[in-house]
Amino acid sequence: MDVFDDRTGHITDEGFAALLAGQLDELASLEAAEHLSFCDSCCARYADLLTGEALLEPEHSLVQPVMERAKRRSRVIFFRHAMKAGLAACLALTLWFTGVFTMLPSAVGAALPDRAAYRLEQQQRLNEAAEKELKEQLDASNAPADTLNTRISNAVGQLLNALNQKGESDK
Known part of the structure; x- marks a missing residue:
């Protein structure tokens, strides 16, 4: 028994009868279900065979009205997208011809300070503050520079004497 017609590829009357009676093997049932x-x-x-009556046919075909609505809807969507793109292009050209884009880099450059210059200025402020603090410390001690050198050399000498004395006592 052939389930399918070799000429048209549709299910034959015998195939429908076997399908309704449950006489098809598993593979043939799957092929029929896929078809x-x-x-x-x-x-x-x-x-039709399952219900025993013919399916109702609509009075008029719904294909044409549905296709017309789909075409109308696609035209509306296309028009909206085209309008958005056109408005964006008009705005861009308006801004271009008014010179907004040529003024923009200079305005941004004037508004934002140069980072390198800013860092250099901060470092100079720190250096000036450190120099001022050192001058204040020297003025507060009222000690001339040669006195400071003398104090340092005396401290080093005392340290060396202490080390020599310790070394002699260990012997």
Whole structure:
């Protein structure tokens, strides 16, 4: 028994009878189910056989009105996208011809300080503050520079004497 017609590829009357009676093996049942999933004419015949009555046909076809609505909707969507793109292009050209884009880099450059110059200025402020603090410390001690050198050399000498004395006492 052939489930499918070799000439048209549709399910035969014997195939429908075997499908309804449950006499098809598993592979043939799967093939028939797959065919019914995409073949509208076989699906309508199968539904007809299951219910025992013919399916109702609509008074008039709905294909034409639905397709017209889909076309109208696609035109509206296309028009909206075209309007958005056109408005964006007009705005960009208006800004371009008014010179906004040529003024923008100079305005941004004037508004934002140069980082390197800013860092250099901060470092100079820190150096000036450190120099001022050193001058204040020297003025507060009122000690001339040669006295400081003398104090340092005396401290080093005392340290060396202490080390020599310790070394002699260890012997």
